[in-house]
Amino acid sequence: MNESLHTVLSRSYSPKLLLADRENLSIKETKTTYKLNFGKRRQSVVYQVDGNIITEGNKCDYLILARQDTFETDNEKWKSIFVELKGKDVLHALIQLDATLDSKLFKHTSVNEIHARIVARSFPANTANTEFEKARRKFKTKHKNCTFKQITSNQPDYIP
DSSP: OOOOHHHHHHHHOOOSEEEEEEEEEEEEETTEEEEEEEEEEEEEEEEETBTTTBOSSSOOSEEEEEEOOOOOSSSOOEEEEEEEEESSOHHHHHHHHHHHHHOGGGOOTTEEEEEEEEEESOOOSOOSSOHHHHHHHHHHHHTTTEEEEEEETTOEEEOO
16 A cells, blocks of 8 residues: 555644544634635645745745545545745745745655645736746746646635
8 A cells, every 4th residue: 555645744744734524624824814625525634834844945834635535445645735825925935835846755646636825915916927927937837737826815715
């Protein structure tokens, strides 16, 4: 039986939210809140990346692992959702997510779906050709297998 990323991480790190069946969850830091809805109950766990799993360099705030609906008992499959909570500096949030996704620690065979979320109180209004927009396009090109979204604080996110 192949070990899951959750099993590997749980050996060295304590989750912020323990593995449990839940339909939705929320993570709050300062004045920014990420709300995630799975649409139905599924096992999920939340790890704090910043200052816990990764202590130096750029890194995102949290990793949410949610168990996929699979019927193979030998190979657990998981969704990984990388979350960066920000007030306004969304360009730095992209840099943090990029660095975290590049980390070998999170590249695991049990993960077959990757999501990245910037949750902020505000985003740049002009999307014409800002530095953020250029960085966002570069991020999406580099991480083709990752679903990227910008979400306003308290706006529900849906990942079935």
